[in-house]
Amino acid sequence: MSRLDSFIRRLEAQRACLGRGAALVQDLEGVVLELGLGNGRTYDHLRELFPGRDIYVCERQVAAHPDCVPPADRLLLGDMAETLPAARPLLEARVVLAHLDAGTGDAAANRRLAAMLEPLIVPLLCRGGVLVSDPAMADPALEPLPLPDGVAPGRYHLYRRR
């Protein structure tokens, strides 16, 4: 598969999983958490999927499209290793959907980042809350969920907090 096809399939998987996640949590009360703003594509999509919900965003350094910069009081600016623990009093067990897309093309670094972030993210999810994630997760508190049709296993991941 060409790198172009692989990239397109990743974005299709991302969109399909975000849509599935949104449907799964529609009856839960709480907030949404975007982990990795980047240029704001998925943040913008989350705004469409969750009108009226507060969406908190973690980002080390904002470089998003100007239309996709979160309000200052929803932006957790800095390294997630520090901002997620600091946000725990605010967000603990309140997040209905978290989306983790903070990686790069470096697979080993992505695994290390996911292992570091996993114990910081899980306590923020409410019971039944969904984690939509690029990297695989292994916390026993996370139940792997089936992927939407057309998403190849391992391309993106869906979990529900038990």
Ligand SMILES: C[S@@+](CC[C@H](N)C(=O)[O-])C[C@H]1O[C@@H](n2cnc3c(N)ncnc32)[C@H](O)[C@@H]1O
């Ligand atoms: C792949 S981009 C996100 C793309 C985004 N989902 C989109 O659709 O535009 C990953 C982002 O995560 C951020 N990031 C990576 N590690 C981080 C960390 N430890 N703390 C805060 N932000 C981090 C990077 O700065 C980068 O902007």
